[in-house]
Amino acid sequence: MSGINKVILIGNLGKDPETHVFENGVKKVTFSLATTEVYKDREGNRKELTEWHNIVCWRGLADIAEKFFTKGKSLYVEGRLRTRSWEDGNQKKYFTEIEATTITMLGSKSDGKPTEHKVEQVPLSACQEADMSPVLDDMPF
Numbered sequence: 001m002s003g004i005n006k007v008i009l010i011g012n013l014g015k016d017p018e019t020h021v022f023e024n025g026v027k028k029v030t031f032s033l034a035t036t037e038v039y040k041d042r043e044g045n046r047k048e049l050t051e052w053h054n055i056v057c058w059r060g061l062a063d064i065a066e067k068f069f070t071k072g073k074s075l076y077v078e079g080r081l082r083t084r085s086w087e088d089g090n091q092k093k094y095f096t097e098i099e100a101t102t103i104t105m106l107g108s109k110s111d112g113k114p115t116e117h118k119v120e121q122v123p124l125s126a127c128q129e130a131d132m133s134p135v136l137d138d139m140p141f
Helices: 059-068 124-129
Strands: 007-013 018-021 027-040 046-058 073-088 091-108 118-120
Antiparallel strands (some): 007 027
């Protein structure tokens, strides 16, 4: 039986995206997305809990993110969890991120106006068939 690895988030960009172009021309864009949960504690006080998520976009989706995403933008993100590991001396370190497959811009925190931009990344299976899988050899860890 096959498993499911799907993440859905709605949140706001914490800062402008960062772009990295590898030697072979493949573009990777990363950004942090804040999701906030509002609840009341036992005393009835309103509380907010903000989680920060690391998002990564590849190729065409990276082009869109680089061009249109700015700090404060509200986004709907679909993707899958990816965990990378590396050795730092004698210690193994891990980094978990969401590899975005679909992103819809919802507007920004300041203007509250929805936008019509919906962008999708080619499924990883199609990339592998066309020999366009994410480049992991060039990563520094």
